[in-house]
Amino acid sequence: MEIVVITGMSGAGKSQAMKVMEDMGYYCMDNLPPQLLSKFAELTYKSTKHIEKACVVVDIRGGEFFKSLYEELEKLSDMQIDYKIVFLDASDEVLIKRFKELRRPHPLNANGSIIDGIKEEREILNDIKSKADYIIDTSKLNLGMLKAEMTNIFIKGEKREKITILISSFGFKNGILLDADMVFDVRFIPNPYYIPELKEHSGKEKIVRDYVFKWPQTNTFLLKTLDLIEFLIPHYIDEGKSQLVIGIGCTGGKHRSVAIAEELANELSKKGHSTMLFHRDFQ
Structure with missing residues (x-):
């Protein structure tokens, strides 16, 4: 069984990336609480639908439970489940613009400045970013470009140089x-x-x-x-x-x-x- 874990910065396009994975035949779940990752994998694997490919979006919306992600990833390894981590990022300027266009507050700083929320989020995600198999910067990517990037990785199987x-x-x-x-x-x-x-x-x-x-x-x-x-x-x-x-x-x-x-x-x-x-x- 294969599981793709999509994570990254708020506003970087994780939900759009999940939709691309869904179009490629992956069974997808958005905003999965991190502490349920191994349980999700187990239930999916045992499903009568014989699901072989799954994709989950895990991010700081999980709050304090995000810290359990590393433990859950270790459980996947113990279960001999192949997983890949895709980290979506974008420049601070682009993220701020996207939040303002949607008139949404940053999830870590609902009543404060967007830039402070972005800074805090980068600090929280720094470690998981270093462990990612693929890092995709969406600053200049439209949906078509993002789809091409993920198609290259998960369908064409091209060896990526990560740039x-x-x-x-x-x-x-x-x-x-x-x-x-x-x-x-x-x-x-x-x-x-x-x-x-x-x-x-x-x-x-x-x-x-x-x-x-x-x-x-x-x-x-x-x-x-x-x-x-x-x-x-x-x-x-x-x-x-x-x-x-x-x-x-x-x-x-x-x-x-x-x-x-x-x-x-x-x-x-x-x-x-x-x-x-x-x-x-x-x-």
Whole structure:
């Protein structure tokens, strides 16, 4: 029997992740009191429905009982039940925004500030995060991206390096990409915007990509950038980073940055990296 334990920060998307697991055929239960985990596993295993795959969401909503989670996980091991821990996280800024949009208080600080609740929760969850098999940062993920991440893990069975590379194009005229770990400025490449027959097209289209990549400096830039990213990935992993955000910027975020972001994401995917692509200023 296999059990997936989803935990993590409040507001990071645990309920959405559980729905994805349900769509993948897992028997799911949300907000399971931690002290009932082994009992749930036992009942599920003995069920007449012959349930082989189950998923539970366990988090600080369990209050003081959350401390019993570690003991319950040991019981699962004693029962020879295979379990995996998925920890969902997001930046403080994103979590605050989500709580404000939903007009919900933080569960650890219902009458106080959201940021104080987030800080306290991080301290409580620090140990379980270090024991997680998979850490998914949902700061930049929509539901489709989250589903792709979990599908890669639990259906495709891909060996994960525990880091996701998110490539985002953007236009400097609309402001720099604030949450990027690395930003590359590609305005040194001739601008298709000034070519009448290319102006209304985008970097997603072959006619623009061919123009952008006909310049030797574009191809040299791509090769050197790939080498740099490949060099940095294992070091970021060693530092515990679960998501690497790379910004590719041009003037308007429609031509050069889009074309290069598309190609960069494609090449990293070919090398076996978990890669996602996002165009901030162009859809």
